[in-house]
Amino acid sequence: MEQELTDLKNLDQQGLIRFVESLGQPAFRGRQILAWLYRPGVTDFFQMTDLAREFRAVLGRHARISRFTEPVVQQSRDGSAKFGFRLEDGFVIESVLIPDEDRNTLCVSSQAGCAMGCRFCMTGSMGFTRNLQPAEIVNQVCAVRDWMLEYDRGRLTNLVFMGMGEPLANLKNLLTALSILTEQRGLDFASRRITVSTCGLVPQMMELGQATDVNLAVSLHAADDVTRSRLMPVNDRYPLAELIEACKKFPMKKRQRIMFEYTMLAGINDSDETAEKLARLLRGVPSKINLLAMNATDNEEFRSPGRERMLRFQQILRRHGFSVFIRHSRGEDILAACGQLAGRHSSPPV
Ligand code: SF4
Incomplete structure (x- = not known):
């Protein structure tokens, strides 16, 4: 044999x-x-x-030595680019390159599909296929780096684990990949340039904090348990009080902060009262809040609240002393924005 x-x-x-x-x-x-x-x-x-x-x-x-060859590359009008990689068993995963003035960030996938079922997310609606191996995580970075070298697009500077999948549900492989990404002889990224995002798997969050120095992002999207459980089933397992308590205990270096991602959904989580509630919830957590407009997906239940509402929400949080940013979506025209990754340009084997 x-x-x-x-x-x-x-x-x-x-x-x-x-x-x-x-x-x-x-x-x-x-x-x-x-x-x-x-x-x-x-x-x-x-x-x-x-x-x-x-x-x-x-x-x-x-x-x-495995590697990803011939990615399907779709380039957006705004300069971002989505890469589709076919895995050896035929499934397709995606990574998104987001160039900015002073940085080139790659949004990396950690699973094929996702089991977390967040209601507003297209990856979530695909269901879960399997965890990615460490090689399949780092090969996304290698392939995009090589593509950037070939087309003279500069150097990758930052990595965010916000692509397909819940990274902390694949913690063992994620930790091996992070070790390769940060080892000097490996891909040599500084930990402070890597952010791992979670929908709120509390025990794994603490394990990540103990094992690495990378930044943590938490997808929050609501300020009360009823709304959050409606949007994110994980909230039934780890409700907000538990999640925020874990954020307070998350090991952090001086000046490090947890990034809270908050997708604004018209009529659901965008009111002034919710902003006040959010301010109370996050009091005492070293934080940075990103407000994101809901991107277009097939789900018509959720709409973006519009710029005025977002500015008002930001203003209230700022009044309470929080650092709050309104993030503009990138790559929406190529379905590469947050919550839109679904391996649409190809399908898994039958
Ligand atoms: S938002 Fe993240 S955790 Fe939730 S279903 Fe989508 S990929 Fe999974």
Whole structure:
């Protein structure tokens, strides 16, 4: 029977060290491999010229280097670009590149589909297919980096885990991917340039905070349990009081803040009273609040409240001393904005 090859991009530094040791090699070979794996253009062990020729041949018999090739790229009028990647089992996931004046942010997916069922989200309406492997998470970053190099689009500076899926429902693989993304010999991103977003899985939030220094974003979208449970079923498991308590305890560095995402929905969570309620709820949490307009999806139940209402909501929160920003949607014309990712340009295998 043919032996299954280990995809080395599923392993962080510690994993690579264990892997080379299982082949009878010293630990430093694992570090050497890591230093090659994420260099642009490296696809084969024979390019790893500081490894002995025989060892490279051994690697070829036991391991492989996966990568995403030929993404489907859709470019938006506003400069953002959506990448569709077909996984080896045929499912399609998406990442979105959002260029800005001083940064290039990639919105990364962590699962194929999502089980959380947030009512206003197209990914949620697809249901859950499977968790992404660490390699499938980091390969999104590698492929977009390579595309940017090829088309002279600058350098990736920031990563946000706000694509398809709930990252903390895939915590083990997420942590391995974060380790590869932040290792100096890996992709070498500073933790402060990475943000992981959650709909509010409280125990996993605390685990993330203990294991990494990355930024946390919380999708809040309501200021009371009745509204939040209606929009986000996860609220029945971890109601607001518990969620906010966990935010207060989340380990943070000086000046670090939790980013609260608040999608404004006309007539549902956009009133002055709700803004006051939100201010009371977030009192004492080092926070930054992003107000987002509802993007167009097939769901006609939810509409954007319009600019005036959003400004008024922002004003009330600001009066209470919060940092509040109205975020403009990017990539709406190519269904790349928040809540719109659904792998629409392709379908999973039958
Ligand atoms: S908003 Fe996020 S957590 Fe909720 S269903 Fe969509 S992808 Fe899943």
